[in-house]
Amino acid sequence: LGSSPVAGAAEEGAATDSPTAPDSLLDPRSPRRRATRTSTARGAARNDSLPSTAAPPRDPDEERRRLRSLKQLSPALLTVLLEELIEYNGISYRSVPSRTFRDKYIGLYFGSMECERCKSFLQALKAFYVVMNHKLECVLVSCDRSTTDYTAHVKLTLFPAYPEGDYRALLLRKHFDIDEVPRLVMVDPNGIVLTCDGVNKVLNDQMALGFPWCEPVVEQLWGENMRGQLKNVLDDLGLPVANGVEAGERSVV
Helix, strand or coil: CCCCHHHHHHHHHHHHHCCCCCCCCCCCCCHHHHHHHHHHHHHHHHHHHCCCCCCCCCCHHHHHHHHHHCCCCCHHHHHHHCCCEEEECCCCEEEECHHHHCCCEEEEEEECCCCHHHHHHHHHHHHHHHHHCCCEEEEEEECCCCHHHHHHHHHHHCCCECCCCCHHHHHHHHHCCCCCCCEEEEECCCCCEEECCHHHHHHHCCCCCCCCCCCHHHHHHHCHHHHHHHHHHHHHHCCCCECCECHHHCCCC
């Protein structure tokens, strides 16, 4: 039987709409396919000509120092960290009363008896401690691996220390990302971390002429410029005089 005109038209339409038709986007010979490739290439060229907006990669050491400078300690947490410490007085061990640290800067010293650099720095730290004249207390955060080394370390430093196995020592090592020793973290009486690079600070300023040293973030919060702005705010508030001292003249410890 011959095909009807309607059937023939349908077959032609099916052939035209078929994915294999010459004008299909899937056929590389198709004018529509070539136009699409040309448009895509032009778009890619325009994108390549645009400046990149991606942020430059940060130096890993600089990023680590920045994060360390932000790891502050609250006054309440600092109080817990300074409770029930022990020290060797040359004859025996004794408990260190909390009042020992009142209104003083705290140097958290991370060290190990196996480390020769620690032994060398310890001499400089002890000399710096004398220069500070009772304004600083150093706390030993032992990184020793044995009881023998821990005992020798406590007796060598004569600093207040955490008892062997105390969980607070581990928390401090993790909090400040201690991956090498010696390390010295300097904290003010309010728990503000002044610097995590205390080792280099002590070695470069043995007479404490630049103390207290501040990281850039802390300097922005507590530096002289901010204190001047704070004084202006207090003057505008018109706060009353207390104990003969105006509000703008008071110092923050």
